[in-house]
Amino acid sequence: MDEGALLQKPRWRDRMSTTLEVVRANPTGRVALKIAVGLAGLLVVAVGALLIPLPGPGWLIVLGGLGIWAIEFSWARRLLTFTRRYLRLWTRWVTRQSWAVRIAIGLVGMIFVSAVVWASVLLSFDVNLVTEILDRL
Numbered sequence: 457m458d459e460g461a462l463l464q465k466p467r468w469r470d471r472m473s474t475t476l477e478v479v480r481a482n483p484t485g486r487v488a489l490k491i492a493v494g495l496a497g498l499l500v501v502a503v504g505a506l507l508i509p510l511p512g513p514g515w516l517i518v519l520g521g522l523g524i525w526a527i528e529f530s531w532a533r534r535l536l537t538f539t540r541r542y543l544r545l546w547t548r549w550v551t552r553q554s555w556a557v558r559i560a561i562g563l564v565g566m567i568f569v570s571a572v573v574w575a576s577v578l579l580s581f582d583v584n585l586v587t588e589i590l591d592r593l
Contacts (some may be wrong), residue, residue, distance in 0.1 A: 476527070477503050495531070497525035509576040511569065 481484040504517030519539065525532035550561060574585050 493524060494530040497521045500524055509572045511573070 459504055475491070479489050501518050502578030504514050504521055507517060508514035522532055522536050524538070526536045550558060577583050
C-alpha cells in the first residue's frame with residue numbers, strides 16, 4: 457500500500473460528510489440534526505458519567521459522547537481537541553517515567569477509584585464496604 461493511500465480519509469468519512477452537508481442544506485434538517493446529535497451525545501455522556509465512579513470505561517464513554525457532540529457543535533470539537541492533546545501529553549510523560557513512578561501513579565489511581573467506589577456505595581446504599589469486608593474476615 458502506498459503512502460498516499462494511507463494519508464487519505466476513509467471513504468465512509470467522505471460519505472458521512474456528504475450526507476451531513478445534504479442534511480444541513482435544509483433548515484429543518486439542520487435543526488433536526490442539531491437536536492438528534494445533542495440528544496444522542498447527552499445520552500452517551502450521561503451513561504458515561506454514571507459509570508465514572510465504577511470500574512470500567514466511564515471516561516472513555518464520556519469522550520465518545522463528546523465526540524458525538526463534536527459532529528455538530530464547535531465548542532465540543534474544541535473541548536475534544538483540548539482533551540486529546542493533554543491526554544497524549546500525559547501518556548507520553550508517563551511512558552518516559554521509571555517503573556517506580558509508573559507503579560506509584562497506578563497505585564494512586566487505584567486508591568482514588570477505590571475511594572470513589574466506597575463513597576458511591578456509602579452514599580447510594582448506606583453500606584460501608586470497609587466495615588462489611590472487615591466483618592467478613
